[in-house]
Amino acid sequence: MYIQWKKTYETGHPLIDAEHRLLVMLFRKLDIAIKTREPEATVLRIVQEVKRYVKFHFTSEENLMYETNYLGIEGHIAMHTHLLVDLNKMMSKLTSRQEFPEDVLDFLSDWLTKHIAHHDQLLVKYVENAVNRPVAELIYPEYLEMIITQNVESD
Numbered sequence: 001m002y003i004q005w006k007k008t009y010e011t012g013h014p015l016i017d018a019e020h021r022l023l024v025m026l027f028r029k030l031d032i033a034i035k036t037r038e039p040e041a042t043v044l045r046i047v048q049e050v051k052r053y054v055k056f057h058f059t060s061e062e063n064l065m066y067e068t069n070y071l072g073i074e075g076h077i078a079m080h081t082h083l084l085v086d087l088n089k090m091m092s093k094l095t096s097r098q099e100f101p102e103d104v105l106d107f108l109s110d111w112l113t114k115h116i117a118h119h120d121q122l123l124v125k126y127v128e129n130a131v132n133r134p135v136a137e138l139i140y141p142e143y144l145e146m147i148i149t150q151n152v153e154s155d
């Protein structure tokens with residue numbers, strides 16, 4: 001499998017897109033580490049890096065849901081929680097060599113790209129028109145200028 005950022009992953013929300021982009025970059029980093037046969041310890045450290053970032057991203061997305069009073073919050077958070085439980089199980093198998101890092105990567109990238117395509121898109125559609133605006137939305141242009149410019153250009 002070749003992992004790379006695709007235009008179809010874009011939701012149009014600057015913060016979510018910036019985080020998704022970094023997530024895919026970390027998938028790619030793990031992919032490269034596996035394919036170039038980096039030592040096991042290096043690969044495991046990158047898997048940790050990916051997991052922590054996935055967790056961070058979920059918290060960030062969930063805060064957006066709270067801030068805007070997203071109606072689908074419960075179901076969406078449940079999906080995030082479920083993924084983290086499954087990922088933890090896979091990671092303990094990985095450290096005891098009952099799992100391959102490429103399978104963890106396949107599982108994660110498959111789950112997340114499908115999740116982005118449907119559930120995150122629904123969230124973004126809601127956030128765009130929500131009456132309650134995300135906290136500090138006004139500073140997006142200052143920090144996420146690149147992502148915003150790209151989205152405008154693709155319109």
Ligand SMILES: [Fe+2]
Nearest residue numbers: 061115119120
């Ligand atoms: Fe999500």
Ligand SMILES: [Fe+2]
Nearest residue numbers: 057061116120
């Ligand atoms: Fe997401």
